[in-house]
Amino acid sequence: MRHSAEHVLHQAMEKLYPGLLAAMGPATAEGFYFDFDPRGQKISETDFPKIEAEMRQIIKADLPIVRREISFSEAQKLFKHNPYKLEWLNNIKKKGEKAIVYATGKDFIDLCAGPHVTSTGKIGPFKLLSIAGAYWHGDEKKPMLTRIYGTCFATQKELKHYLWQQEEAKKRDHRLLGQKLELFFISNAVGQGLPIILPKGATIIRIIQQYNRQLQESLGYQEIMTPHVGLKSLWQTSGHWQLYRELMYEPMKIENKDYLLKPMNCPFHILAYKHKTRSYKELPLKFAEYASVYRLEKSGELNGLLRVRGLMQDDAHIFCEEKDLKSVIWEVIDLCQTHYRHLGIKDYQMRLSLRDPQKKKKYLGDDQLWLLAEQALEKALKEKKINYYLAAGEAAFYGPKIDPIVKDSLGREWQIGTVQLDFMLPERFQLGYIDQSGKEKKPVLVHRAPLGSFERLLGILTEYYGGAFPLWLAPIQVRIIPIAERHLTFAKSLKTKLTNLRVDIDERNETMQKKIKEAEEQKIPYMLIIGDREVSQQKLAVRQRGEKNLGEMSVNQFFRRLKLEIEEKLVI
Ligand code: ZN
Numbered sequence: 001m002r003h004s005a006e007h008v009l010h011q012a013m014e015k016l017y018p019g020l021l022a023a024m025g026p027a028t029a030e031g032f033y034f035d036f037d038p039r040g041q042k043i044s045e046t047d048f049p050k051i052e053a054e055m056r057q058i059i060k061a062d063l064p065i066v067r068r069e070i071s072f073s074e075a076q077k078l079f080k081h082n083p084y085k086l087e088w089l090n091n092i093k094k095k096g097e098k099a100i101v102y103a104t105g106k107d108f109i110d111l112c113a114g115p116h117v118t119s120t121g122k123i124g125p126f127k128l129l130s131i132a133g134a135y136w137h138g139d140e141k142k143p144m145l146t147r148i149y150g151t152c153f154a155t156q157k158e159l160k161h162y163l164w165q166q167e168e169a170k171k172r173d174h175r176l177l178g179q180k181l182e183l184f185f186i187s188n189a190v191g192q193g194l195p196i197i198l199p200k201g202a203t204i205i206r207i208i209q210q211y212n213r214q215l216q217e218s219l220g221y222q223e224i225m226t227p228h229v230g231l232k233s234l235w236q237t238s239g240h241w242q243l244y245r246e247l248m249y250e251p252m253k254i255e256n257k258d259y260l261l262k263p264m265n266c267p268f269h270i271l272a273y274k275h276k277t278r279s280y281k282e283l284p285l286k287f288a289e290y291a292s293v294y295r296l297e298k299s300g301e302l303n304g305l306l307r308v309r310g311l312m313q314d315d316a317h318i319f320c321e322e323k324d325l326k327s328v329i330w331e332v333i334d335l336c337q338t339h340y341r342h343l344g345i346k347d348y349q350m351r352l353s354l355r356d357p358q359k360k361k362k363y364l365g366d367d368q369l370w371l372l373a374e375q376a377l378e379k380a381l382k383e384k385k386i387n388y389y390l391a392a393g394e395a396a397f398y399g400p401k402i403d404p405i406v407k408d409s410l411g412r413e414w415q416i417g418t419v420q421l422d423f424m425l426p427e428r429f430q431l432g433y434i435d436q437s438g439k440e441k442k443p444v445l446v447h448r449a450p451l452g453s454f455e456r457l458l459g460i461l462t463e464y465y466g467g468a469f470p471l472w473l474a475p476i477q478v479r480i481i482p483i484a485e486r487h488l489t490f491a492k493s494l495k496t497k498l499t500n501l502r503v504d505i506d507e508r509n510e511t512m513q514k515k516i517k518e519a520e521e522q523k524i525p526y527m528l529i530i531g532d533r534e535v536s537q538q539k540l541a542v543r544q545r546g547e548k549n550l551g552e553m554s555v556n557q558f559f560r561r562l563k564l565e566i567e568e569k570l571v572i
Pocket of ligand 1: 265317
């Protein structure tokens with residue numbers, strides 16, 4: 001239906017803009033788009049009502065959409081005025097595919113593999129959404145085309161819901177909020193996908209790190225620190241050089257040896273394990289690190305903080321005996337769930353990511369080890385009665401994994417952390433430990449990062465909360481707003497009383513209304529308005545984010561309220 005709506009757009013455009021050349025366009029997961037070469041004609045979003053009206057005419061006429069297979073010479077004749085179509089046609093011919101066209105009514109025909117609805121009347125409610133420039137084949141050396149995006153749904157209700165979702169998503173876009181709330185920026189002077197986290201963003205990350213560190217310490221994790229580069233030979237041993245290379249940067253030469261910037265920490269943590277002979281008494285051994293890693297994501301796939309080229313993980317590697325594997329996995333799953341509960345993330349599901357059985361060359365190890373690893377993870381999930389779903393082809397190259405997938409209030413899904421099981425790297429690095437009977441055995445390795453990367457987490461939480469972070473995470477928790485200069489002394493003494501809270505004072509010579517409005521825009525959880533009455537009675541006039549007036553409180557009352565809200569990590 002969306003594909004057919006795209007043809008109707010194309011047909012309407014040809015009628016309204018004679019001489020325009022249609023390049024190509026697909027249906028997408030959420031709608032459709034089409035690229036046009038307007039050949040000097042101006043097209044903008046203000047033209048949408050006109051274009052939509054024309055589209056509606058075509059839909060109302062309920063024109064039949066008919067598939068035809070034609071010869072290449074016939075097709076070449078049909079599209080002789082359109083170099084884009086001719087190029088397309090050549091590609092089809094080269095691939096040995098057939099020339100297929102779809103005709104809508106009598107006046108319109110396009111090169112297309114289909115499928116389509118049988119007539120235009122079957123196309124549901126649609127809407128044109130936006131217009132953008134796009135290079136032909138995404139190649140900046142090729143001509144710039146005009147891309148029109150639209151969508152279409154079976155019912156008006158679904159379309160409405162989608163449009164609402166889009167509007168909400170725009171308001172929550174972490175790239176815009178990141179700028180407005182001064183959380184981070186990405187500078188061309190640094191390079192694409194390499195964000196700089198500003199003090200407010202760094203505060204949120206630091207608070208989460210402190211919290212994460214405390215939990216992990218209580219579970220016996222030990223922190224280590226490892227370098228950002230390592231010899232290429234190390235990455236050959238680990239298999240990264242063979243199987244993860246497209247995400248790695250080119251080697252750099254240091255004194256004639258090749259070094260690689262790390263995309264993961266595993267080889268370093270593995271060497272830390274191998275540093276001395278290990279006994280079963282030390283297992284499970286848990287090495288943790290807040291480590292930056294670098295991945296060469298394609299520039300077209302970079303997206304604010306959600307897809308970056310440099311990221312800091314809450315990484316750890318657990319080395320354990322095979323018999324303890326289940327309890328280790330359960331402990332990690334518990335740790336993930338504790339984190340999400342405290343971050344206010346309620347709706348998530350576990351995805352069991354397996355090897356793609358069709359593409360075994362993309363992975364290390366043999367069938368038997370994979371079967372063993374995949375079954376071990378599935379068993380751990382089943383026995384813990386955790387809901388999960390399977391995803392073939394999503395495994396790491398060294399083993400299967402459990403990936404928590406979070407759903408936000410708009411129904412969008414985000415992968416947040418990961419728990420990975422690995423029989424391969426202990427083998428490749430020849431790891432061992434002395435078991436209870438004095439024999440040498442091979443440990444099993446669990447790679448895990450409950451939060452994934454801190455950059456991505458900051459992006460996800462910003463969208464999740466629309467920038468209104470819960471009190472324990474808010475970069476500024478309380479803003480004191482003195483009404484006039486004479487209230488400043490009281491404001492300052494109040495700030496010193498609110499120890500352990502992140503408090504600032506809006507000292508500017510602006511009206512109270514303006515200061516409140518800006519504090520609201522900055523999504524600061526609490527505002528204390530200080531005027532004559534507050535100074536003389538030593539009371540606080542408290543406002544809560546979201547234009548809620550909480551009335552008068554004593555300093556102690558206010559302090560206790562916030563302390564509870566922080567300790568309980570409440571989401572209000
Ligand atoms: Zn790892």
